[in-house]
Amino acid sequence: MSDAPTEKGRATRARIVEGAAEVLREQGVAFTTLDDIRGRTGTSKSQLFHYFPDGKDQLLLAVAQFEADRVLEDQQPHLGRLDSWESWRQWRDAVVERYELQGDHCPLGSLFLQVGRSGPGARAIVTGLMRQWQEQLARGMRALQANGLVPSDLDVDRTAAALLAGIQGGVTIMMSTGDSSHLKAALDTGIEHLRTTGRTGGSGGDRCGTDGAPRWP
Template sequence: MERVLTAKGAATRQRIVEGAAQLIRVEGVQNVGLDDIRGASSTSKSQLFHYFPDGKADLMLAVAQYEAGQVIADQMPQLGDLTTWRKWQAWRRRVIQVYDAQRQACALSALTAQLGTANPATRDIVNALTDEWHAYLAVGVRALKESGEIDARVDVAKSASAILAAVTGGATLLQSTDRLSYLEDALTEALDGLRRPRR
């Protein structure tokens, strides 16, 4: 049974999670210990174990959940309103702006590269994030079809998958090369593909 926290308790727990997330983004999960997290979040050892009884493993799962939420939050409100081609372009600009600003310290990299997917619970978080992200994109592609802005024969699910792959692949290459052009080009090509005439 999940414990219900007071407002103060929830704020303390959130402070610990956010402090840990910021450290992991910069230092990497292998280089961050509980003492580092306590220092970054201004919490005592007893507080940390009060909210995360299983220690680092428990806390890392909470960080993974937090980072998954940040991946979506960083794209809002544009991701939630992809109803016109103009709004799709605004979302594209938002995605590029976010990943350009974050570079090596992005939520997606922290979740997939730093926290990893070896733990089934973390893998479930990544899968849930992917499904949610894909669903937003599919709603947007469907809206363009219904308004006549793209060909009615466009496959909604496949198009959403291609766009999602362009963002995640471009972001991964940005992490490894520090070149934003991969993300810019992949996302531009994926979106332009929506408007190409179908045979």
Template sequence: MTLTDSHSGRRLTARGAKTRARIVASAAELMYVKGVAATTVDDVLAATGSSKSQFYHHFKSREALVRAVVDHVGQTVLARERESLGNVSTLRGLRRWRDALVQSNALRHGAYGCALGALASEVSDHDDLARKALSQLFAEWRGLLADVLRRLQADGVLKSEVSVDQLATGLMGALQGGYMLAQAERDVSPMATSIDMALAHIESLSAT
């Protein structure tokens, strides 16, 4: 069985795909905790037990690895958000979504922030391809929030004249800003407050 690397177009055996996936997953964990700039290729090799020849078989450069990490983290986050938001159709459901994110971040006392946001802050100004990929991933995330708000609007919960796309952008901004404040303070309270204020604004636009 052969697979195709979505970045290089190179055909991979099942074993090769497994090796590549292991390298990307380990690199993602290291970059989340240590930061992108502080994570070296040698760090990744040590964590995975891979050789340099294996690494460069799958990645032309460290930058190629970072782009693969962006894809990996993005798809992981989006899979979580699709599951969390896919069936939300009430304001109470949005509150439960908020609670789950805050409680998950509280387990780390706010440390490290949003995995996708952390990548955006480090690579967007240095790698335009990675920046464009991150922009698309955030657009998909906002789209999931907008879909929830459209369902609320269709059910008559939100006023018909409100812009769900603008509300979704504001909610995403509150979420990401909350992650950053929680990271700086090692306390999720600012994150909870930021999202609560965004949700309170949405609730103020209720049609009832």
């Protein structure tokens, strides 16, 4: 995928992608020109087109992939070990911290909007990221089930999907308003849902209204 015959070439290419990611995070895709990227990365126009012959779109796509990879990496190792309430709490804190640090620009959201139409490339990146993310959340919930902390008849996939949506929306709102309380609310409520759905006391007796029928009476 990332073709670069020589060592120097690979380094330059990486420098371009990382530098572009920086600029895009700061200025937003709508206000970033190739010259900005060129300036930041200390490269020339011809280099940009040497490594990304299809132009800006191809570069943006590479950045999108780069950012998408970062998203999950930044949640590790917590995201991979969601097998206790404590680990869920740590993960929750990591997510909040990560996005509060990131400030008020969502690299993927904006990148996607720009490249959106250009073939299935961008969509594939987002779809893949969401799938992996949700998968890891679901795995964590199953771990809780295995440890008897959550009832086994919980619809793990649906709950994971809902939690993921909450995170996503929390981040979106935070980008728009600068307030992270929605993200926190989504995370806390989502996890609380897991906890209250589970057995309340120690006894396996009175399950708390979690009937099999998922939705409506």
